[in-house]
Amino acid sequence: MSSGLTVGVGWRLADDLDDEQREVCKLLERDPARLGPAPLATIRRHFAARIKAARALHPERPYRELLGEVLDYRQWRTFAFTLHRPGGGTEALTRARHSQLSGGEQSVSLHLPLFAAANALFGSARPYAPRLLGLDEAFAGVDDTGRGELMALAKQFDLDLFMTGYDLWATHPTVSGAAHYDLSHSATEHTVSSLLLVWDGSVNIADFDGTLARALGSPETRRAPAAAGPDVDAPLVLDLATDQ
Incomplete structure (x- = not known):
């Protein structure tokens, strides 16, 4: 940390x-x-x-x-967590000790074992198996520095993250690339608009004309089910809504 x-x-x-x-x-x-x-x-x-x-x-x-x-x-065995201080001090990371950490340190210390466990699990899979983690409300309570550290750890473990969250960005130097959809809800028009932004490791590029979406393989189509029944060839559509 x-x-x-x-x-x-x-x-x-x-x-x-x-x-x-x-x-x-x-x-x-x-x-x-x-x-x-x-x-x-x-x-x-x-x-x-x-x-x-x-x-x-x-x-x-x-x-x-x-x-x-x-x-x-x-x-026969159990997971045990330890807290190592600068200079060599080591102590057991118990529930009581965890509650004494700052809010950001508490969140980061919980994510670290999660990533380590995922890495161990994926390590037992075949080499071409996807190493994908889905995180809802990812890194809640973690400050920007902590998020960068966790994303650096994900890169170290070669994990791909699919994340949702409020004000969640992947614009950290340790992240070599990420696609980010920024959603905006209009209470007047009852719609949700999205803007694709692509982080290339140094610059965040906004996709205003669809060029990046096409480069990433987006079909750029949305279909509604036919009246007589669902179209078996229609692509899967994910409708996003928010109560905010």
């Missing part, structure tokens, strides 16, 4: 695990090819006992369901 604080995201063992569970988790982190007979026997014995206990406790439940619950690794 601009204040110098850094938020860290960790994936650590849950606090409620007993000593045997912690030992098995450490064995599972090792290279399977290097596990000898004794460690493998420990792992088998542990899970066999847990499966037996689960079946005795819930004999009416399907075996497959019990097996999935016993082997659910998400119960």
